[in-house]
Amino acid sequence: MSQQQFLEALLQTLGADTVLVGDAVQARYHTDWSGTPPVAPLALVRPRSTEDVSAALRLCHAHRIPVVPQGGLTGLAGGAVPVQASVAISMERMSAIEDISARSAVMTVQAGATLQAVQEAAVQAGLVFGVDLGARGSCQIGGNVATNAGGNGVLQHGMMREQVLGLEVVLADGSVLPMLRPMIKNNTGYDLKQFFIGSEGTLGVITRVLLRLRPQPQAKATALVAMPSFDAALAVLQHMQQRFGNSVAAFELMWDSFVQASVQWQQLQAPFAENHPFLALIDVDGKDEASLRDAVEEALGAAMEGGDVLDAVIAQSHTQAKALWKLREAPAELNNNMHPPINFDVSLPQADIGRFAQAIQAAFDARWPGHFTLFFGHVGDGNLHVSTDGATVNGECEAVEEMLYQVVGEFHGSVSAEHGIGLHKKPYLALSRTPQELAAMRAIKAAWDPLGILNPGKVL
Amino acid sequence: MSQQQFLEALLQTLGADTVLVGDAVQARYHTDWSGTPPVAPLALVRPRSTEDVSAALRLCHAHRIPVVPQGGLTGLAGGAVPVQASVAISMERMSAIEDISARSAVMTVQAGATLQAVQEAAVQAGLVFGVDLGARGSCQIGGNVATNAGGNGVLQHGMMREQVLGLEVVLADGSVLPMLRPMIKNNTGYDLKQFFIGSEGTLGVITRVLLRLRPQPQAKATALVAMPSFDAALAVLQHMQQRFGNSVAAFELMWDSFVQASVQWQQLQAPFAENHPFLALIDVDGKDEASLRDAVEEALGAAMEGGDVLDAVIAQSHTQAKALWKLREAPAELNNNMHPPINFDVSLPQADIGRFAQAIQAAFDARWPGHFTLFFGHVGDGNLHVSTDGATVNGECEAVEEMLYQVVGEFHGSVSAEHGIGLHKKPYLALSRTPQELAAMRAIKAAWDPLGILNPGKVL
Numbered sequence: 040m041s042q043q044q045f046l047e048a049l050l051q052t053l054g055a056d057t058v059l060v061g062d063a064v065q066a067r068y069h070t071d072w073s074g075t076p077p078v079a080p081l082a083l084v085r086p087r088s089t090e091d092v093s094a095a096l097r098l099c100h101a102h103r104i105p106v107v108p109q110g111g112l113t114g115l116a117g118g119a120v121p122v123q124a125s126v127a128i129s130m131e132r133m134s135a136i137e138d139i140s141a142r143s144a145v146m147t148v149q150a151g152a153t154l155q156a157v158q159e160a161a162v163q164a165g166l167v168f169g170v171d172l173g174a175r176g177s178c179q180i181g182g183n184v185a186t187n188a189g190g191n192g193v194l195q196h197g198m199m200r201e202q203v204l205g206l207e208v209v210l211a212d213g214s215v216l217p218m219l220r221p222m223i224k225n226n227t228g229y230d231l232k233q234f235f236i237g238s239e240g241t242l243g244v245i246t247r248v249l250l251r252l253r254p255q256p257q258a259k260a261t262a263l264v265a266m267p268s269f270d271a272a273l274a275v276l277q278h279m280q281q282r283f284g285n286s287v288a289a290f291e292l293m294w295d296s297f298v299q300a301s302v303q304w305q306q307l308q309a310p311f312a313e314n315h316p317f318l319a320l321i322d323v324d325g326k327d328e329a330s331l332r333d334a335v336e337e338a339l340g341a342a343m344e345g346g347d348v349l350d351a352v353i354a355q356s357h358t359q360a361k362a363l364w365k366l367r368e369a370p371a372e373l374n375n376n377m378h379p380p381i382n383f384d385v386s387l388p389q390a391d392i393g394r395f396a397q398a399i400q401a402a403f404d405a406r407w408p409g410h411f412t413l414f415f416g417h418v419g420d421g422n423l424h425v426s427t428d429g430a431t432v433n434g435e436c437e438a439v440e441e442m443l444y445q446v447v448g449e450f451h452g453s454v455s456a457e458h459g460i461g462l463h464k465k466p467y468l469a470l471s472r473t474p475q476e477l478a479a480m481r482a483i484k485a486a487w488d489p490l491g492i493l494n495p496g497k498v499l
Numbered sequence: 500m501s502q503q504q505f506l507e508a509l510l511q512t513l514g515a516d517t518v519l520v521g522d523a524v525q526a527r528y529h530t531d532w533s534g535t536p537p538v539a540p541l542a543l544v545r546p547r548s549t550e551d552v553s554a555a556l557r558l559c560h561a562h563r564i565p566v567v568p569q570g571g572l573t574g575l576a577g578g579a580v581p582v583q584a585s586v587a588i589s590m591e592r593m594s595a596i597e598d599i600s601a602r603s604a605v606m607t608v609q610a611g612a613t614l615q616a617v618q619e620a621a622v623q624a625g626l627v628f629g630v631d632l633g634a635r636g637s638c639q640i641g642g643n644v645a646t647n648a649g650g651n652g653v654l655q656h657g658m659m660r661e662q663v664l665g666l667e668v669v670l671a672d673g674s675v676l677p678m679l680r681p682m683i684k685n686n687t688g689y690d691l692k693q694f695f696i697g698s699e700g701t702l703g704v705i706t707r708v709l710l711r712l713r714p715q716p717q718a719k720a721t722a723l724v725a726m727p728s729f730d731a732a733l734a735v736l737q738h739m740q741q742r743f744g745n746s747v748a749a750f751e752l753m754w755d756s757f758v759q760a761s762v763q764w765q766q767l768q769a770p771f772a773e774n775h776p777f778l779a780l781i782d783v784d785g786k787d788e789a790s791l792r793d794a795v796e797e798a799l800g801a802a803m804e805g806g807d808v809l810d811a812v813i814a815q816s817h818t819q820a821k822a823l824w825k826l827r828e829a830p831a832e833l834n835n836n837m838h839p840p841i842n843f844d845v846s847l848p849q850a851d852i853g854r855f856a857q858a859i860q861a862a863f864d865a866r867w868p869g870h871f872t873l874f875f876g877h878v879g880d881g882n883l884h885v886s887t888d889g890a891t892v893n894g895e896c897e898a899v900e901e902m903l904y905q906v907v908g909e910f911h912g913s914v915s916a917e918h919g920i921g922l923h924k925k926p927y928l929a930l931s932r933t934p935q936e937l938a939a940m941r942a943i944k945a946a947w948d949p950l951g952i953l954n955p956g957k958v959l
Contacts (some may be wrong), residue, residue: 140850142733142737142849142850143848143849143850145848186686187686187690189684189686193683193684195745197661198683198684200690201657201661210935210939214935214938215935216933216935216936216939217933217935217936218936220911220912220913220931221848221911222846222847222848222881222912222913222916223653223846223849223880223881223882224649224653224658224846224877224880224881224882224913224916224917225846225913225915225916225931226646226647226649226697226913226915226916226917226918226919226920227913227914227915227920227924227928227931227932228920228928228932228936228937228940228958228959229694229697229698229702229940229943229958230647230660230693230696230697231936231939231940233660233690233693233694233696234689234693234694234943236690236693237686237689237690238689242689254737254740254741254744255741256744257741273602277602277714280714281714281715281717282786284714284716284745284746284784285655285744285745285746286744286745286746324744326742386682386683386684386685387682388603388605388681388682389602389603389604389683390600390602390603417684420683420684421682421683421684422683422684451680451681452680452682453680453682453684453685453686453687454687455685455686455687456682456684456685456686457684457686458686459686460686460687460688464687468687468688471680471685471687472687472688473676473677475670475674475675475676475677476676476677476678476688476691477688478674479670479676479691479947480688480689480691482946482947483689483694483943483946483947485946486942486943486945486946487939487942487943498688498689499688
């Protein structure tokens with residue numbers, strides 16, 4: 040059967056409302072936020088039901104046509120960019136919040152619901168959803184699951200994996216796995232849903248997600264804390280966790296250069312009279328605002344006496360808390376201020392992050408004396424982000440990547456903490472995985488997608 | 500090559516110190532705590548290193564000899580009982596706590612370390628390990644991983660899966676997967692370690708575990724609380740979680756018949772002057788004993804005014820807390836007081852547990868009017884345990900199982916919350932998994948163990 044005949048069969052099966060072909064597929068489906076060169080798919084399928092997805096996959100499987108699942112297209116690793124002669128499946132029309140039980144603290148949603156819609160529905164039910172990240176208004180929950188998204192809530196609630204109680208997934212041949220039982224504990228054979236979380240669309244298309252919700256904190260305190268060194272920052276984190284346990288909801292560390300850039304790019308007021316080597320944004324949950332602020336102040340006071348804290352400000356209102364958090368939002372300005380930014384999302388043993396950043400700084404200093412590099416991240420989870428201005432390293436992006444990833448390997452770190460492998464990090468995957476591990480991954484891929492039609496060329 | 504020749508090759512490769520053959524294998528390796536009829540293996544291998552395990556598997560793989568991994572043999576589903584003509588691999592000699600970092604809150608242990616040894620090492624480092632269960636002195640951490648153990652800490656810290664940062668696993672052909680990077684976030688391809696957690700020795704032999712540790716709570720309060728109904732109990736749980744968040748460390752619910760039996764079997768003092776329909780043991784973590792007790796008292800007082808709590812006692816000392824928890828230890832007496840006990844470990848949507856127990860009670864009442872059945876469990880996790888005295892149902896154990904599991908199916912529950920499938924629950928697996936899910940599991944098994952030598956006949 041020719042390509043033309045396949046497309047006609049697809050149209051006939053799913054209808055012209057669901058299938059767009061060739062030039063009818065808008066350019067926004069050709070790439071994602073990663074800046075990967077766009078590729079037009081043969082066709083775009085916009086299913087309204089799991090049955091639509093299953094029918095599309097059955098046809099593609101029969102004709103060995105590659106399938107690229109698409110969520111909100113906010114990925115930074117190129118995982119959702121179409122490959123040549125493929126069918127893209129956009130989940131955007133399957134966006135319903137199907138069911139929510141405040142009593143059982145669970146929610147069933149279609150994969151195309153945005154993260155923000157999920158968050159808002161949880162809050163309306165008197166609960167919260169445990170994952171939050173900058174792209175919340177555009178990214179979809181199915182994509183969050185497929186990439187095992189991280190973000191700002193990991194310290195308290197874990198990654199996306201920890202929020203997923205169940206998944207409905209369509210396999211390469213169109214068969215449906217309805218793994219949607221709302222149980223926290225279910226030791227009945229292999230926990231299949233785990234296999235799809237973080238598989239970046241290479242093992243199946245996620246159509247429904249059963250999410251676990253969390254209690255809504257009654258009060259929240261936000262502090263911006265200055266520290267003399269990375270080790271002091273780690274000591275403060277441990278001090279706060281000792282004092283407040285799992286109620287420490289965020290601990291975002293910013294190196295001074297990041298703080299300076301953020302103030303300048305966003306035209307903010309400098310948070311302290313003088314510059315400090317490290318600033319951390321700390322959120323703590325509690326029972327009531329006033330007593331919680333007092334407790335946070337007392338805890339930070341103790342750390343100040345010990346020398347780990349140099350200065351601190353505690354937000355006295357939601358508005359002030361938001362203003363403090365603004366400092367952390369510089370990444371949204373990277374594309375405007377770096378030419379281009381070379382971005383990294385690495386994971387390291389928590390205690391080694393300070394030494395790692397020093398090693399990178401020294402290595403870059405030696406080769407590109409005038410380079411401009413920022414360090415920041417979810418240090419509570421061992422996750423560091425690094426951004427280097429391409430213009431300050433003579434545009435040698437690949438050399439920057441190779442140098443940084445080599446140091447990641449030396450520190451036994453991971454080349455992707457939360458963004459995934461997609462297309463962009465494939466060359467460096469072997470730095471974080473042994474040949475035996477890669478062979479075991481390929482065996483899984485071959486078992487569930489023997490024809491290799493699902494998101495080919497991604498991850499493996 | 501004959502069986503005799505295989506055994507000679509095994510002896511020659513690993514030595515007589517490591518390999519015991521035939522009658523030299525003591526009876527305690529022939530079965531586990533499940534009471535499954537004993538089976539003598541051809542040989543018992545007691546490796547001292549991952550290399551030993553790898554060498555044993557290479558030989559067994561080459562000769563298609565079944566391999567049965569054994570931990571502490573405390574399983575309740577028969578998963579570690581040898582099969583005919585198999586080699587049992589006991590991990591008991593690989594019991595070292597290899598490395599512990601208080602700063603990074605991680606620990607690397609060999610798979611044969613007992614749960615208790617892990618707990619004690621964590622406490623010595625000023626931290627705690629998140630999983631606890633009755634068999635702690637005998638069960639091994641590798642077995643805890645292989646069965647995704649639950650227990651008393653799930654409400655706060657999740658199941659074993661949530662404690663595992665890394666695994667070293669030997670595959671069926673003897674190749675080693677060294678997935679031991681100490682990162683919380685690591686999105687580099689499929690998260691292979693997830694596949695082995697809960698696979699009950701059918702996909703690989705776990706040799707090392709990298710565990711995540713948790714901060715040690717500074718204070719703990721224990722309360723025993725009486726409630727008029729299951730719905731009231733659920734309301735109290737949610738009230739406490741609203742008030743104390745993730746610091747609610749345990750919520751163990753006991754139906755009145757369980758409480759009565761526990762008092763009688765263990766010759767305890769009745770906790771309250773009158774009997775109440777439900778009692779819950781509640782543990783809450785906090786900063787200091789006195790203020791925490793006050794806060795718990797205040798929270799329970801509010802619930803009492805609302806009618807959800809009938810009576811409550813808050814332990815004033817560790818000794819009193821231990822005495823209250825004694826009430827929950829009746830399961831250790833089941834074998835002495837039921838003839839025999841028919842035990843269940845089911846999982847249900849949390850809100851449905853009360854109705855489920857009523858449905859079981861009614862169904863059993865109709866068929867066996869004098870039956871004696873106890874209900875208790877980790878209700879905070881949706882996990883209910885049921886024990887029926889076989890003598891009171893005319894010894895019709897299978898009929899009891901069929902009747903109960905059918906109701907589990909009707910409630911869309913799970914036939915195994917935390918004990919696993921092993922041998923015993925295989926007939927009922929299809930009640931919790933669809934044919935498509937079972938096919939997907941078999942594909943994984945075939946991909947990683949194509950000859951089917953690993954723990955054959957278990958789970959699938």
